[in-house]
Amino acid sequence: MYVGQPIDRIDGRHKVTGAALYAAEFPQPDLVHAVLVQSTVAAGEITGFDQSAAAGMPGVLAIITPDNAPKLNTDKKAQQTVTAPLLQDRSVLYNGQHVAVVVADTFERATAAGATLRVQYRAGEAVTDMHAALSQAYPPKRFRNGERSPDSTRGDPDGAFNGAALKVEATYETPTEHHNPMEPHATIARWDGDRLTVWTATQAISGAQRTLATMFGIDPEQVLVICPFVGGGFGCKGNTWPPATLAAMASRVVGRPVKLVVTRQQMFTSNGYRPATVQRIRLGADADGRLVSVRHDGITQMSQPALGEFAEPVALATEMLYACPNAAITHRLVGVHAGLPTYMRAPGEASGVFAIESAMDELAVAAKLDPIELRLRNYAEADPSNGKPFASKPLRDCYARGADAFGWAKRDPAPRSMRDGRVLIGCGMATTTYPTNRSQAEAKVRLNADGSAIVQTGSQDLGTGTYTVLAQVAADALGLPLHRVRVELGDSRLPPAPGSGGSQTAASVASAVLAASEAARAEAIHLAIADRGAAWGGADPGSFDFRDGIISGPPGRVGLSDVLGRHGVRQIQQSATTSPGDAKKTHSLHSFGAHFAEVRVDPDFGTIRVSRWVGAFDCGKLLNAKTAESQLKGGIVFGIGMALLEETRTDPETGRITNANIAEYLVPVNADVPDIRTIVVDSADPVTTPLGIKGIGELPTVGVAAAIANAVYHATGVRVRRLPIRLEDVLMA
Numbered sequence: 092m093y094v095g096q097p098i099d100r101i102d103g104r105h106k107v108t109g110a111a112l113y114a115a116e117f118p119q120p121d122l123v124h125a126v127l128v129q130s131t132v133a134a135g136e137i138t139g140f141d142q143s144a145a146a147g148m149p150g151v152l153a154i155i156t157p158d159n160a161p162k163l164n165t166d167k168k169a170q171q172t173v174t175a176p177l178l179q180d181r182s183v184l185y186n187g188q189h190v191a192v193v194v195a196d197t198f199e200r201a202t203a204a205g206a207t208l209r210v211q212y213r214a215g216e217a218v219t220d221m222h223a224a225l226s227q228a229y230p231p232k233r234f235r236n237g238e239r240s241p242d243s244t245r246g247d248p249d250g251a252f253n254g255a256a257l258k259v260e261a262t263y264e265t266p267t268e269h270h271n272p273m274e275p276h277a278t279i280a281r282w283d284g285d286r287l288t289v290w291t292a293t294q295a296i297s298g299a300q301r302t303l304a305t306m307f308g309i310d311p312e313q314v315l316v317i318c319p320f321v322g323g324g325f326g327c328k329g330n331t332w333p334p335a336t337l338a339a340m341a342s343r344v345v346g347r348p349v350k351l352v353v354t355r356q357q358m359f360t361s362n363g364y365r366p367a368t369v370q371r372i373r374l375g376a377d378a379d380g381r382l383v384s385v386r387h388d389g390i391t392q393m394s395q396p397a398l399g400e401f402a403e404p405v406a407l408a409t410e411m412l413y414a415c416p417n418a419a420i421t422h423r424l425v426g427v428h429a430g431l432p433t434y435m436r437a438p439g440e441a442s443g444v445f446a447i448e449s450a451m452d453e454l455a456v457a458a459k460l461d462p463i464e465l466r467l468r469n470y471a472e473a474d475p476s477n478g479k480p481f482a483s484k485p486l487r488d489c490y491a492r493g494a495d496a497f498g499w500a501k502r503d504p505a506p507r508s509m510r511d512g513r514v515l516i517g518c519g520m521a522t523t524t525y526p527t528n529r530s531q532a533e534a535k536v537r538l539n540a541d542g543s544a545i546v547q548t549g550s551q552d553l554g555t556g557t558y559t560v561l562a563q564v565a566a567d568a569l570g571l572p573l574h575r576v577r578v579e580l581g582d583s584r585l586p587p588a589p590g591s592g593g594s595q596t597a598a599s600v601a602s603a604v605l606a607a608s609e610a611a612r613a614e615a616i617h618l619a620i621a622d623r624g625a626a627w628g629g630a631d632p633g634s635f636d637f638r639d640g641i642i643s644g645p646p647g648r649v650g651l652s653d654v655l656g657r658h659g660v661r662q663i664q665q666s667a668t669t670s671p672g673d674a675k676k677t678h679s680l681h682s683f684g685a686h687f688a689e690v691r692v693d694p695d696f697g698t699i700r701v702s703r704w705v706g707a708f709d710c711g712k713l714l715n716a717k718t719a720e721s722q723l724k725g726g727i728v729f730g731i732g733m734a735l736l737e738e739t740r741t742d743p744e745t746g747r748i749t750n751a752n753i754a755e756y757l758v759p760v761n762a763d764v765p766d767i768r769t770i771v772v773d774s775a776d777p778v779t780t781p782l783g784i785k786g787i788g789e790l791p792t793v794g795v796a797a798a799i800a801n802a803v804y805h806a807t808g809v810r811v812r813r814l815p816i817r818l819e820d821v822l823m824a
């Protein structure tokens with residue numbers, strides 16, 4: 092069995108040798124280069140362009156502005172379609188908005204001409220800080236694609252709170268954050284007549300195909316999207332953002348293939364961000380710490396509505412995390428002059444669970460209870476938001492095994508009680524949860540007479556190991572050595588598969604690959620029985636084994652190549668489409684886990700170091716213990732960044748992002764990350780997928796910031812309710 096084993100990535104050698112090609116690296120004859128020109132005001136209108144100098148510069152092929160840009164079909168709100176800013180009008184809605192595209196024969200000449208282009212504005216009044224506009228918060232129009240209300244209430248949360256013995260009321264804040272994958276957005280676009288080919292960095296080749304077809308008014312079949320490798324996405328490559336569409340527009344204008352690579356600075360204004368939040372939490376409990384009332388009011392930053400809508404669902408986890416008869420959640424938006432926000436690793440949960448799991452720690456202090464004991468007293472056996480049973484929920488095991496591995500029992504619960512010399516030591520924990528998502532997917536398996544197989548599906552590998560885990564699933568089902576299975580992804584001509592977001596890729600696509608592989612295996616056995624005629628007639632196909640190209644069973648054995656040869660066929664082909672079925676109707680589908688953090692705080696300098704980490708997770712059955720561990724560790728590192736480093740800063744006067752680079756936008760480096768121990772509790776989830784898998788990518792990020800904030804409280808006695816936690820927050824006399 093390959094499934095579950097810690098197998099190296101099958102594409103690892105390609106990546107380290109440079110043989111793996113990313114979107115910007117596909118050679119094209121006659122290729123020219125496009126660069127984006129961005130607004131320098133946050134609001135208002137473009138009154139004119141002075142192109143005289145730029146247009147005459149060497150190599151310049153086109154200057155595309157709202158005055159001459161081809162009209163796009165931006166009315167249809169196709170899924171994952173971002174319809175602005177696409178040079179369709181002269182309005183300016185944020186500082187850094189694309190206002191022109193310059194195309195030249197080299198990147199350097201395009202950049203120089205772009206810098207020379209003069210844009211005149213009539214600047215309008217801009218709102219740049221959501222905190223200044225909280226009173227204008229409004230409910231989202233299409234929360235969760237219109238599938239549910241942004242607000243919900245069960246029982247009587249206000250009445251129960253008023254009568255509660257223990258109360259916690261606090262506001263938690265998180266800043267705007269940017270994804271910063273290693274690979275920036277990049278697109279090469281080429282038109283052949285009315286057919287468009289794009290090599291583009293995307294988490295959803297299917298979404299890119301639909302969006303570009305919609306924009307240019309052509310059929311999806313006329314758009315070919317190629318993306319065999321993605322250098323990280325974390326959500327910012329989920330939608331098809333304007334740079335991809337503008338590359339295709341530029342190619343149409345100049346009639347040549349165009350490459351558009353977004354600069355690192357432009358990555359801060361081109362493809363969404365995790366919006367800032369202000370979250371008010373109110374918990375009421377009885378004297379034993381049993382929750383009687385939970386309330387979570389989340390306000391998140393939005394752009395101007397003309398750019399679209401994105402509502403970060405910060406309070407959804409609060410609704411289902413703990414047993415409590417009375418609960419209310421609300422979601423509100425505050426529009427500012429900034430780009431459209433978007434999904435960023437665990438959108439909703441990452442920000443929201445920081446708030447609720449910090450508040451639970453505050454309640455544990457108020458109740459004089461160990462934080463784990465508090466959580467066990469409020470353990471939800473079924474989903475309290477809808478009464479459905481959880482498909483699986485071994486969260487008690489996560490608490491127990493994580494606490495044991497961490498040595499939680501050795502913690503002295505009093506704040507400022509643990510020291511190593513002059514350095515304060517703090518231990519904190521938090522729960523994590525994330526929904527288990529799955530979508531319809533199709534896969535095709537070709538089993539060749541020579542004992543090799545090709546697996547095809549229109550998914551994409553974000554760097555998480557999709558190629559590898561699909562090869563493992565197919566190799567097991569087909570009885571083949573792993574190296575005889577080739578997996579093809581990242582091409583819109585392959586069978587349709589969903590976008591890679593919401594941690595759903597493995598659950599969706601591995602299910603389809605399993606079904607197609609099993610169908611191919613069944614056909615091989617069927618053909619063999621038929622091939623042997625009367626000798627094997629009436630044999631039960633279920634009694635046969637198929638391994639290394641040999642079909643064997645009670646009546647005897649035969650090689651697949653012989654069988655296929657006699658039938659005059661070179662390969663067996665099977666496709667399968669799988670869908671999640673009714674699992675979500677009958678069950679609540681979530682993964683869970685518990686984080687345990689140790690921090691060391693220098694009381695004189697306020698420096699906070701994460702010194703130890705244990706995370707125990709229920710993420711279903713693992714397809715690959717090595718890629719799973721990498722994702723779990725990467726998710727925790729992502730959370731450490733959120734807790735202590737990451738913050739996008741905006742100049743309140745101009746609305747301009749002031750740290751749009753990875754020198755000043757801080758992300759964790761090795762020195763910021765301790766040895767991380769991850770534990771995966773034994774839990775197959777047979778309800779969600781036939782393979783028992785639940786998805787991993789986002790779960791480990793959720794709860795990390797709360798565990799660190801709780802550890803900082805334990806170390807210092809200072810409760811920090813605003814991220815990132817800064818040294819000045821904990822400096823004390």
Ligand code: MOS
Nearest residue numbers: 326435436592593
């Ligand atoms: Mo993820 S933020 O759903 O790419």
